[in-house]
Amino acid sequence: MHNRAHPTTLRVRYAETDQMGVVHHAVYPVWFEVGRTALSHAIGRPYSEWERRGLLLMVAELACRYRKPARYDEEVTIWTQVCEIASRKVVFAYTITGPNGEVLVEGETCHVAVSRASGRPVSIPPDLRAPFERVARGRRPSR
Amino acid sequence: MHNRAHPTTLRVRYAETDQMGVVHHAVYPVWFEVGRTALSHAIGRPYSEWERRGLLLMVAELACRYRKPARYDEEVTIWTQVCEIASRKVVFAYTITGPNGEVLVEGETCHVAVSRASGRPVSIPPDLRAPFERVARGRRPSR
Amino acid sequence: MHNRAHPTTLRVRYAETDQMGVVHHAVYPVWFEVGRTALSHAIGRPYSEWERRGLLLMVAELACRYRKPARYDEEVTIWTQVCEIASRKVVFAYTITGPNGEVLVEGETCHVAVSRASGRPVSIPPDLRAPFERVARGRRPSR
């Protein structure tokens, strides 16, 4: 069960494969980002709105563990969850599953809120922070 | 009207933008490919099946005309159409439209059927060719 | 002979291949851009300087003709040439050659100078335009 994890699906693109015949490993962080975008919509605070307000969520850390490869034309699901949200920091966890629900990749990203104007870390405004707090769970999605 | 053109939608990814603040121009050919994949499903001959049968549709020519840029988080539609299908060749045309139906990019790709084993051009088997012939229109999608 | 075409070399990345076992066709426009960057350095007007001065060279048209595929770990050369430079427009032509000098891909891009501030076409300042005029040749690189 992906408790509190937000699912979004996509179909694997041909351009995302490499000559091993499977999805290239640097594509999954892009899918994590797709998951974050979908989650930010689901809780009513689209990331595009953050940027319009002059706030960037820069990636400070990334981790991926690859279990099984995804393949061209498969439908995969990205389960995205807020693990932690603090004054200037958000941590997300991701589980990517394949057509039969099997886990393909797991990962986490840690982000720092930065002012676009100054390039310096800033506090996340309460109205952007609150909806993330409501869905935060404090650890990896249990399954 | 996109007569006989097959529509598929996607949401613009953050990774697809560049420092101009819009989608990088080399992303649209990847979206054309997404459109081809969707069309091949719609007519019951998924491209993955071609490859399982040892046939590759290699891109021989590509053309793109950029009208207006797509932006992060926008939903765009790729209208894909078969322009021509011959013994060893398929030509597709594409129109990508933005959230308000405005044309963003137009393009065409010309493909040659190649045997995966020999690397040489081969004839497209009739059962793969027929459904493409049924939807072929012979020119750019009229709108 | 690549008369007046500026050469730059790169080694094919694994991530640039796809499951056909060769470089994905949407990678070549990225290499064209690498060629433009190198040419702009060679004539003393780095593109990064254009952007610092508030000018963008937006891609208006792209064409590629694929002759032979590039493969992982090969060294390829991008020959870039200015075909035309006008008040608000630049046209480049490219020939990409493989390890033995064979032609892999040919292409052209047409660009429009746009003001970053207004988003509107603008005239290219004479000091940026002149060095491009000096190397312009008016047609595809002869070989």
Place this chain on the structure above:
Amino acid sequence: MHNRAHPTTLRVRYAETDQMGVVHHAVYPVWFEVGRTALSHAIGRPYSEWERRGLLLMVAELACRYRKPARYDEEVTIWTQVCEIASRKVVFAYTITGPNGEVLVEGETCHVAVSRASGRPVSIPPDLRAPFERVARGRRPSR
């Protein structure tokens, strides 16, 4: 000092930036791969040779820590080091530095040797393994 770490340089491509105005975070794993390719050449066991012999080095884990962003047209250096090589496993560490030698990104990848034919883990042949053992250092590059 990057003791025993192999350096390779590249110039940041425009396509590698995103609308934050800096290199997209999913690009650095691709640069790590460029570093591995360069290291494998330097020790006389190009990765392309591994694949010709039916061996794949699949990525099992990836970690990145982002310190400072790289920007378009900058020359960056990827310092790659073998941390560990075992019967079926190789661990690499990377430090990416900017034009002034400042650390931009650090990371590690863990790989498992897999047979292309069977898809199953296999032992790395001694002649491929030995040169990696000679340069292995057992921990992150000290600087």
